[in-house]
Amino acid sequence: xxxxxxxxxxxxxxxxxxxxxxxxxxxxxxxxxxxxxxxxxxxxxxxxxxxxxxxxxxxxxxxxxxxxxxxxxxxxxxxxxxxxxxxxxxxxxxxxxxxxxxxxxxxxxxxxxxxxxxxxxxxxxxxxxx
Amino acid sequence: xxxxxxxxxxxxxxxxxxxxxxxxxxxxxxxxxxxxxxxxxxxxxxxxxxxxxxxxxxxxxxxxxxxxxxxxxxxxxxxxxxxxxxxxxxxxxxxxxxxxxxxxxxxxxxxxxxxxxxxxxxxxxxxxxxxxxxxxxxxxxxxxxxxxxxxxxxxxxxxxxxxxxxxxxxxxxxxxxxxxxxxxxxxxxxxxxxxxxxxxxxxxxxxxxxxxxxxxxxxxxxxxxxxxxxxxxxxxxxxxxxxxxxxxxxxxxxxxxxxxxxxxxxxxxxxxxxxxxxxxxxxxxxxxxxxxxxx
Amino acid sequence: xxxxxxxxxxxxxxxxxxxxxxxxxxxxxxxxxxxxxxxxxxxxxxxxxxxxxxxxxxxxxxxxxxxxxxxxxxxxxxxxxxxxxxxxxxxxxxxxxxxxxxxxxxxxxxxxxxxxxxxxxxxxxxxxxxxxxxxxxxxxxxxxxxxxxxxxxxxxxxxxxxxxxxxxxxxxxxxxxxxxxxxxxxxxxxxxxxxxxxxxxxxxxxxxxxxxxxxxxxxxxxxxxxxxxxxxxxxxxxxxxxxxxxxxx
Numbered sequence: 001x002x003x004x005x006x007x008x009x010x011x012x013x014x015x016x017x018x019x020x021x022x023x024x025x026x027x028x029x030x031x032x033x034x035x036x037x038x039x040x041x042x043x044x045x046x047x048x049x050x051x052x053x054x055x056x057x058x059x060x061x062x063x064x065x066x067x068x069x070x071x072x073x074x075x076x077x078x079x080x081x082x083x084x085x086x087x088x089x090x091x092x093x094x095x096x097x098x099x100x101x102x103x104x105x106x107x108x109x110x111x112x113x114x115x116x117x118x119x120x121x122x123x124x125x126x127x128x129x130x
Numbered sequence: 131x132x133x134x135x136x137x138x139x140x141x142x143x144x145x146x147x148x149x150x151x152x153x154x155x156x157x158x159x160x161x162x163x164x165x166x167x168x169x170x171x172x173x174x175x176x177x178x179x180x181x182x183x184x185x186x187x188x189x190x191x192x193x194x195x196x197x198x199x200x201x202x203x204x205x206x207x208x209x210x211x212x213x214x215x216x217x218x219x220x221x222x223x224x225x226x227x228x229x230x231x232x233x234x235x236x237x238x239x240x241x242x243x244x245x246x247x248x249x250x251x252x253x254x255x256x257x258x259x260x261x262x263x264x265x266x267x268x269x270x271x272x273x274x275x276x277x278x279x280x281x282x283x284x285x286x287x288x289x290x291x292x293x294x295x296x297x298x299x300x301x302x303x304x305x306x307x308x309x310x311x312x313x314x315x316x317x318x319x320x321x322x323x324x325x326x327x328x329x330x331x332x333x334x335x336x337x338x339x340x341x342x343x344x345x346x347x348x349x350x351x352x353x354x355x356x357x358x359x360x361x362x363x364x365x366x367x368x369x370x371x372x373x374x375x376x377x378x379x380x381x382x383x384x385x386x387x388x389x390x391x392x393x394x395x396x397x398x399x400x401x402x403x404x405x406x407x408x409x410x411x412x413x414x415x416x417x418x419x420x421x422x423x424x425x
Numbered sequence: 426x427x428x429x430x431x432x433x434x435x436x437x438x439x440x441x442x443x444x445x446x447x448x449x450x451x452x453x454x455x456x457x458x459x460x461x462x463x464x465x466x467x468x469x470x471x472x473x474x475x476x477x478x479x480x481x482x483x484x485x486x487x488x489x490x491x492x493x494x495x496x497x498x499x500x501x502x503x504x505x506x507x508x509x510x511x512x513x514x515x516x517x518x519x520x521x522x523x524x525x526x527x528x529x530x531x532x533x534x535x536x537x538x539x540x541x542x543x544x545x546x547x548x549x550x551x552x553x554x555x556x557x558x559x560x561x562x563x564x565x566x567x568x569x570x571x572x573x574x575x576x577x578x579x580x581x582x583x584x585x586x587x588x589x590x591x592x593x594x595x596x597x598x599x600x601x602x603x604x605x606x607x608x609x610x611x612x613x614x615x616x617x618x619x620x621x622x623x624x625x626x627x628x629x630x631x632x633x634x635x636x637x638x639x640x641x642x643x644x645x646x647x648x649x650x651x652x653x654x655x656x657x658x659x660x661x662x663x664x665x666x667x668x669x670x671x672x673x674x
Contacts, residue, residue: 019180036322040334067334070175071322072287076296083288089178103330105556113553115367116328117144118585119210119360121552121559123175123326126185129560143548143587170563170582184610188563238565 003098007055010094014052017090024080025049031074031084041067045074045084052087065091066102070127089127096130103128131258133249134201135163136192138211139171140359145208147402148359148386152207152251154400155391158267159259163205163251166195174210175326176217183232189218190232193246194239203247205254207388209358213284216248216291250285251388252301252357253293261308269396271310274417277390278351279303279313280342281320282361296320302387306355309394314351318342323364335364336371343372343382353413355387362386367407383410393419432470439468443475456522473500473515473526487530493517496600499529499572499607512570512604532603534614539621546629548587555618558585560611567605567615573598577605577615584618590630592622 005013015022031045038044041064043051051059065088074084096102103124108116141149153163173188192215196204206212222229223244233241255264279302286296294301299320303313321342324335343365346354356362366384373379383406392400393414403410414420430438430453438452454469458476467476474488489497498515505523515528537554544550552558558581567577580595596619605615643649659667 017179017181036338037334067327067331069283069322069325069327070178071283071325073283073320073322075288076286083178085288086178093179093182108329108556110553112329112332113556114549117140117359117363118171118552118559118587119138119140119174119208120326120328120363121556122139122171122173122585123210123360124329125557125560126173126175126177127326128330139586168579170578171561171585173562184562184564191563236565238569 005057005060005094007057010057010060011052011055013094014087014090017093018083018086020083020087022049022052022082022087025053025082026080028079030077030079034073034077035068036071036073037067037069045088048091049082049084049087060091060094062091064088066128092127099130101129105129131160132162132164133203133205133254134166134196134199136166136169136172136196136204136206136211136215138174138206138208138359140208144405145359145362145386147405148207148362148388150402151386151392151397151400152388154397155388155395156251156254158391158395158397159255159263161254161259166192166199166204169195172211172214172218174214176214183228183235186218186221186228187232187236189215190222190229190242191236191239193219193222193248194236194242196246197242198240202245203249205249205251207251207357209250209282209284209356210360212248212250213291217288219244219246219248220290250293250357252285252305255305256301261304264305264391265308265310268309268394270394270419272306272390272394272417272419273310273312275311275390275414275419276314276350276352277306277311277355278316278346278349278353279306279319279387280346280354280356280361280365280384282356282358283320283322283325285357286320302355302357305387306390309390311390314346314349316346316349316351318345323361325360325364328360328364328368332368332371333375335368336375339365339368340372340376340379343369344379347380347382352382353410354382354384355390356384357387369408381408383408383413385410398422435470439470440475443468443471443479456520456524458520458523459525461527462525467520469520469522471520473502473513473518473520473524474498476520477515477526477528487515487528491516494600496602497530499532499602499604500526501529501604501607502526510608512572512608514572514600514602517572529603529607532606534603534606534617536614536617537621541624541628544625546589546625550625551584551587551589551592551618551622554621555584555613557611557613558618561585561613562611564610566608566610567613570604570608572602572604573600575599580619580622581613581615584622589622589626592619593626593630596620596623 027046029046032038035045043062043064048064068088070085072085137149156163169192170188173185177185206215229244281299286292286299306313324338328335362384369381389401452468455466456469457464457466465480467479487498489495493514493516500513500515502511503525539554561581565578571577576595580592583591599616599619601616
């Protein structure tokens with residue numbers, strides 16, 4: 001998805017939505033070290049924050065916030081008490097609020113819809129759709 | 131002790147055995163879990179966006195139900211519901227302005243005053259019942275059963291919602307020990323199972339499940355105890371996919387901690403071991419734990 | 426003065442103007458309503474539907490039984506000085522001064538394709554065809570929009586839980602007007618969910634009542650020949666009396 005936003009606007013909006021001071025991050029990397037999904041992500045939490053600090057709007061195209069499962073491991077480990085999960089959520093919201101859902105309900109196969117418990121759908125749609 | 135109880139959607143559907151065993155086990159300890167009326171889906175996962183009050187409404191509505199009953203505590207079994215309700219209740223207490231807005235929006239409800247505490251059953255067992263009383267109630271000690279506790283994320287993180295230390299939790303180990311089981315520790319006990327990714331990327335979940343379950347068996351665990359219907363789905367039902375992706379994988383039964391309580395307390399009708407993908411019966415038979423208790 | 430007239434008298438008065446188009450001078454109570462932003466003076470106590478027709482419009486969509494049962498005349502309106510958005514059925518709601526109206530002739534809604542003979546009535550069936558019910562945020566907007574005063578949020582919640590019976594019972598009086606679906610922020614089509622639940626519950630949940638099958642058998646066995654013959658010979662007055670005094674459930 002393409003949309004016009006400057007690096008400053010992005011950081012300001014992310015800080016507003018997440019309530020976090022991104023610039024207090026000193027890039028220690030404990031978050032990426034703790035993240036169970038870091039290996040699956042293109043950036044991982046540390047570099048996601050670094051991209052924001054550097055005003056790189058391409059971070060909106062990263063798969064990192066979408067692979068994030070909100071497990072909060074990074075949150076409890078961060079030495080600066082940054083709620084990295086909230087930052088991840090803010091990045092998801094940036095695209096979702098412009099009308100882009102990350103999953104298409106019609107693509108979920110019928111056999112899966114027969115077995116997956118509603119708790120999974122509720123959580124998935126909360127994080128991935130608007 | 132009577133406690134208003136919030137079941138959550140899953141406990142009425144795929145996790146019925148969690149509810150049945152939980153209510154029965156609590157009852158056996160003198161804790162009456164009374165389901166609140168007209169509850170709604172808590173809307174897990176907790177919304178992390180500051181301005182998204184719409185997604186705070188669902189959990190707050192449940193707290194209003196408890197308030198309407200003149201109560202100020204709500205007990206939860208499902209770890210995800212617990213986490214969502216807990217954090218929503220704390221936020222409502224912290225942020226009065228947002229609470230006012232939500233109350234104004236929910237114009238058909240009485241105003242939520244922010245006075246309801248959310249607790250998980252494990253906290254009640256540890257802090258108000260006590261493990262000694264639990265041990266006394268055991269009629270069939272789970273001797274020889276090597277159980278690995280699996281906390282998942284939502285019981286422990288973030289710290290404001292945690293029922294125990296996030297890095298070194300003990301509550302499930304102590305409970306399982308009181309039931310007579312042999313507790314097998316393992317490094318992935320609070321490593322995320324993949325959560326809602328079971329919808330958009332089941333393979334990612336299968337990879338996590340494989341890592342967690344293989345670690346458990348490598349450490350000698352033969353059955354897993356947990357507290358979340360989503361973790362149960364990811365670690366039990368998804369073993370079918372895990373076995374497809376990893377041919378050397380050996381299946382492990384996965385149960386709710388309350389089912390082990392029901393088993394240990396001799397509550398034959400409340401154990402619910404039929405609602406599993408990996409059948410726990412063979413293992414429990416082998417350990418002699420399914421023989422009827424002689425009265 | 427005019428306040429002495431009872432409500433029925435006022436309705437009669439208003440309806441006379443509506444049906445005959447004459448006797449406007451006899452009307453004492455008037456209100457101003459807005460149709461698509463344009464002001465019209467109409468007799469008070471008319472229903473919205475009658476008022477719109479009084480104003481000279483002809484319904485070619487969004488009108489049906491005119492008796493509050495078919496759900497065709499979904500209406501959305503605001504009232505003067507009130508920020509709230511209201512929803513109603515045009516044939517069942519009387520006009521008020523300052524009503525700012527729009528008619529909704531149709532609600533776009535995707536109905537899932539299913540064969541109820543092949544479906545299993547378990548807790549997943551509603552989620553299978555309408556996974557979007559998991560998007561419900563319990564905002565209660567649907568309940569507020571419902572002209573039948575149903576507990577719509579409650580039945581969606583029951584559906585999410587897989588409780589077919591409760592969903593069927595709570596949605597029983599739904600007339601599928603579509604107002605809930607239009608306003609739902611989660612874009613759920615509540616009435617389709619309710620309908621599937623009622624179909625599943627009706628087919629699999631309820632036991633078949635014995636009386637129809639039994640009654641058909643009795644008829645085929647000729648048990649009611651005498652009664653039928655008697656009825657055939659009755660005059661109109663006698664039939665009317667019998668009909669009006671019949672046993673009703």
